[in-house]
Amino acid sequence: MTIDTSAPTRVRPGEIARALADDPDAWVTRVRLSNEGRWYERLHRDEEYEVWLISWLPGQSTGLHDHGGSRGAFAVALGSLEERDLGASRTLGPGELREFGAEHVHEVRNTSAAPAVSVHVYSPPLSTMRRFELTTEGELIQLVEEEAEQW
Template sequence: MTNTTAPDTVAMNTGAPAAGAAATTLTETVMDLAADRDAWLPRVRLDPSDRWYERLHRDGDREIWLISWLPGQGTGLHDHGGSRGAFAVALGVLQERDLGAVRDVRPGEARAFGPEYLHEVRNVSSAPAISVHAYSPPLTSMNRYELVHGRPVRLATEDAGQW
C-alpha cells in the first residue's frame, strides 16, 4: 500500500476534537470532508499497485485518512484494533462486506462502526474511488482475518508503524 503521511495537523476543517469521538461525530467529520472536494482533490494520487492513502489529521482523540482505490483494490477482512470509525465515499463506489451483509457505499453515504467491527472494503467498480476515514482513538493496530467455514480466523496483526 502506498502511504503518504501528512503533518499531524492539516489546515482543513476537521471539526473540533471530541472527547472519545462518538460515531456520530466521526460520521459528520467524514461526510463534511468528503463533500469538500477542494480540501482533498489536489492531494489524491492513484497507485496501480495498491491503495494510496494519506493521513490528513491526527490528535490525541482521532485521526483522519484519505484513501484512493483503483478498480479491484481492497483491504481484506480486518478490524481496527479497538478503535471506533467511520468512512464516507467522496467519489466512485465502494463495496463493504461485514460478517452479515454486503452493501455498496456511494458518494454522500457513510458507514460507522464500533470497536469490535470486522469488515472488508473493495472497489468492485470499473472506475477509481476516493474515501475519507476517521478513527477514534487513533489506530494503533489492525488485525487481518480470513473466513474459515464462515468464521473469522486472525491471520496477522499490524502495528501503526507498518502502514
C-alpha cells in the first residue's frame, strides 16, 4: 500500500490501519522481533496523522496508557492481541480493527503463544503519552508522561 499524502483529507485512522494491515507486501520485510520489548517503526508521519508498525512476542504489553489527545485505531495484521480498557477486555485476530477516541485509555498485549504484528494510526500525530496504573479500587493513577522525542 502506498500512502497518498498529496491532498489534504479528513483522516480516518481505522481505514488507514485496516488497509495497511491487509497489505503485507508493504511492511512484512520491515518487521523485526525483539526479546527486549515490543519492536516498532514509524512508517509515515505528516501534520495530520502517523502510522506505526509494531511486532509483539508472547507476553509483551504496552501497559495502561493514553494517546495524549490523539484519536486512533489499530488493526491486527498477524497473530492476535488482547486489548483491555477500563470497561472490558477483547481479543482481536488478523484483520480485526479497534478504533478509539482522544480520551481512550487502554493496554494492548500479546497473550498468545505466537508473535503478532499490528498497524497503529494516530491523528493528529502523537505528541505525548501518559502511562497509568489501576489500583485495586479501580482508580487510575498517572505514573509518567512521555514526550514523542522519547520514542
